[in-house]
Amino acid sequence: MYNTPFHSQPLDQTTFLVTGGAGFIGSNLVEYLLKYGAKKVRTFDNYSNGFRKNLALFAGHPALEVVEGDIRDAAACAAACAGIDVVLHQAALGSVPRSIKDPVLTNDVNVGGFVQMLTAAKDAGVRRFVYAASSSTYGDHPGLPKIEDRIGKPLSPYAVTKYANELYADVFARTYGLEIIGLRYFNIFGPRQDPGGAYAAVIPLFIDALLQNQAPTLNGDGGQTRDFTFIENCVQANIRAALVTDPAAVNQVYNIAVGDRTSLVQMYDVLREEAGSALAPKFGPDRAGDIRDSLADISKAGTLLGYAPQIRIREGLQQTLAWFKENQAFIAQR
Ligand SMILES: NC(=O)c1ccc[n+]([C@@H]2O[C@H](COP(=O)([O-])OP(=O)(O)OC[C@H]3O[C@@H](n4cnc5c(N)ncnc54)[C@H](O)[C@@H]3O)[C@@H](O)[C@H]2O)c1
Structure with missing residues (x-):
């Protein structure tokens, strides 16, 4: 993965902190x-949902510094942001x-921890x-x-926390002059996404079921649609947001997706075909708090960040x- 860089300037003068670095998206950012x-890649994670094994893959790399700590702990956040x-x-509870x-x-970690991190960064x-x-x-x-500025009412406590992050980010940018960019991820998937535990995401769950020759359960009728986004595209967005120099691009939020709409049934059919399986899915009850349809307009990230997703859902x-x-x-x- 990551055989083509998403940046043109060298990174050897820049130090990065990846919170949640032992998780799915964080460990892919570390890899890139x-x-x-x-120059330096420091990770900061309490391993509540991430894994040491995800960082052990890079053990011994001279630029990697692994720090264990909690984003709710002010002193730990301050130490993690130094330099x-x-x-x-x-880092968050997804x-x-x-x-x-x-x-x-969820609120303590996603909102309290977020404000601790913003404060420490400032x-x-x-x-x-x-x-x-x-x-x-x-x-x-x-x-x-x-479209970024047309939002409705949140449908779950998780959604409230993520919206609260955007409100705090905006206030910290205006009040303290911190340069902040928010990336609204749309169903990211790929290597190192955890298929285990009660709260696994749908794609690793389906793949895991198929590889064990078991029919996965689709919540609802499977007609819900999502803009499934491969991890490489998400990493690209982060790198572009980290390095963009246009002042108009800063203190903004962006949709990060592909711009394709796929139902759960269609997604499962692609997986089944690729895996050479004839297993039909089972259908379960609808899940509370879920939206029915999702599809992103990614033109803002294209225009201001130069984001251009390279990998579509099948690949x-x-x-x-x-x-x-x-x-x-x-x-x-585990
Ligand atoms: N995966 C997606 O589709 C998706 C979609 C939208 C938003 N997001 C957001 O992207 C981020 C990364 O998600 P992910 O899929 O990699 O999840 P993940 O669970 O794999 O990674 C999150 C990491 O944060 C760490 N963490 C949790 N609480 C912490 C705390 N109190 N202190 C320090 N570390 C803590 C976990 O141990 C884990 O390593 C999260 O903020 C999530 O809300 C993900």
Whole structure:
């Protein structure tokens, strides 16, 4: 992966902090930054949902510094931000159902931890703060495709936390002059996404089921649509947001997706075809807090960040399936 760089300037003078670096998206950002010679890549993670194994892959790399800590801990955030030029903030508790089960914990980490990180970044003189926002912020707005400034009411505690992040980011940019960019991810998938646990995302769950020759369960009728986005596109967006110099591009939020709409049934059919399986899916009840349809307008990120997704859903699913097949022992490690 990452055989083509998304940047033209060298990274060897820039220090990066990746919060949530042991997670799915964070560890892919670490992979890219180390591959292209970043001066320093520090990770900051409490391993609540991420894995040491994801960072062990890069053990011994001279630019990697692994820090264990919690984004709710002010002193730990301050230490993590010391000497850092760019923060790529990924640490959070993902999952709509988790937030419905435990809204207090999701709020503590996703809002309390976010404000701690913004404060630490501001106090440490960090140049750029890029953070993981979410398409869940569109909530009940019926419009398709989704355009950044047309949002509805959040449909879950998780969505509230991600919208609160955007409000805090805007206030910190205006009040303290911190350069901040929010990336509203739309269903990111790819290698190292965890298929385990109660709150796994749909694509790793389906792949895992197929590889075990078991029919996966689709929530609802499977007609819900998503703008499934391969991880390489998400990494591209982060790198562009970290390095963009146009002042108009800063202190903004962007949709990060592909601009394609695929139903769960269509996505499963691609996986089934690629895996050579005839297994029909099972259908379960609808999930609370989920939106029915999602599709992004990605023109703002294209215009201001130069973001241009390279990998569409079929190729992304092929690469992800191949990775899951080749890494069964790695995936089984908890
Ligand atoms: N994967 C997606 O489709 C998607 C979509 C929209 C937004 N996002 C956001 O992107 C970010 C990364 O998501 P991901 O899919 O890589 O999830 P992930 O669970 O794999 O990674 C999150 C990481 O944050 C760490 N973390 C959690 N709480 C922490 C705390 N209190 N202190 C320090 N570290 C903590 C976890 O241990 C984990 O390593 C999250 O902010 C998520 O909300 C993801």
